[in-house]
Structure formats: C-alpha cells, structure tokens
C-alpha cells in the first residue's frame with residue numbers, strides 16, 4: 001500500500017468517536033474517491049491521513065512507514081476552505097516559496113497571475129486562492145495528493161481545466177490521489193475506484 005490507515009480510531013472528544021477501527025488504503029497507481037453523506041467523517045479521515053490529526057489508536061503509514069514528523073510531508077492535503085490553509089499575515093509569494101518555487105509556465109497553467117504573489121490571501125477570490133493552494137501542494141516533494149472537495153468553489157470551466165492539469169501531473173509524476181467529493185460524476189470520471197465511507 002502507498003498510503004494506509006491501519007485500524008485507526010478517532011474522535012474530537014472521547015465520548016464522540018467518529019472513526020471507529022477503520023482500515024483503508026490506496027495502492028500505488030490507484031486514484032481513489034471517498035464518498036459518503038455529509039458529516040460522516042470523510043474530512044476527518046483525510047486530515048488523519050495527511051498527518052494533521054493523530055489517531056487515538058491505530059497507525060497511518062506512507063510507503064510502509066509513519067509520516068515524517070518534521071520537514072516536507074509527501075502527503076499533501078488540499079482543503080475545501082483555502083482561506084484556512086494559508087497564513088493571513090503572509091503575502092502569497094512568501095507562502096508559496098516556503099513550500100517550493102514553481103516556474104512561470106506552471107503558474108500560468110494553473111491560472112495564477114504573478115502579481116497575486118504580492119497580495120495577501122484576503123485580496124484574492126475564493127477560487128483564485130484555491131488555485132494557489134493547489135499549486136502550492138504540487139511541490140517536487142509531493143508523492144500523494146488528498147483533494148477534499150477542492151474544486152467545489154470553482155466554476156465548471158475552471159474546475160475542468162484544473163482537474164485536467166492535475167491528472168496530467170499525477171500521471172507524469174505517478175502521484176497517489178484520494179478525492180473526497182459529493183459528486184459521483186466527478187468520482188467516476190477521475191478515479192479508478194470509488195469507496196463509500198460508510199462501508200469502511
């Protein structure tokens with residue numbers, strides 16, 4: 001398995017366990033969609049898989065080993081809410097360069113204007129900021145992308161363009177992909193396997 005949750009449990013409080021002894025994995029070369037009703041725990045699982053949250057029991061393994069505690073994480077999570085994923089006090093260029101330095105053609109493919117890098121996060125629209133967060137997550141050290149409802153706030157044309165580019169990058173660099181979505185159509189178009197959270 002490339003990325004694996006082994007018998008993990010988690011709750012935001014001890015009397016409210018949301019993830020109960022779950023086993024889940026994504027193999028090399030697979031693109032998996034995770035679907036399920038609102039509030040069932042998909043985003044929580046994605047945060048556990050990216051190392052943002054610690055399970056109360058069980059293990060998260062990437063290429064058979066725990067995620068690194070320090071340095072760049074090979075598993076990058078793209079959130080539903082880009083404004084929560086950036087430091088509001090930093091200009092976007094600083095935020096991006098902390099992760100990596102994409103060239104001008106990559107920025108232009110992602111629909112990012114260079115001038116935005118001199119702005120603060122509140123000075124971009126939600127969709128513009130999300131494109132920036134997607135670009136940031138695709139640094140050279142990234143081996144696995146978790147996209148949690150990442151394209152919900154983009155218009156249909158931008159959504160299609162971004163996914164087309166993402167899939168090209170994912171194939172070229174052989175990255176793992178987990179997509180969390182409410183759209184079965186998107187799941188079936190993009191992924192090789194669809195998993196229902198409630199059946200885990």
Ligand SMILES: Nc1ncnc2c1ncn2[C@@H]1O[C@H](COP(=O)(O)OP(=O)(O)OP(=O)(O)O)[C@@H](O)[C@H]1O
Pocket residue numbers: 012018036037038039040041042043044045
């Ligand atoms: N930080 C938090 N503190 C306490 N409870 C939380 C927190 N985040 C989420 N929850 C609760 O955990 C449960 C699972 O939430 P989660 O966001 O993982 O669901 P989801 O399946 O991703 O939902 P959606 O499809 O609506 O995004 C929900 O009942 C939610 O209210």
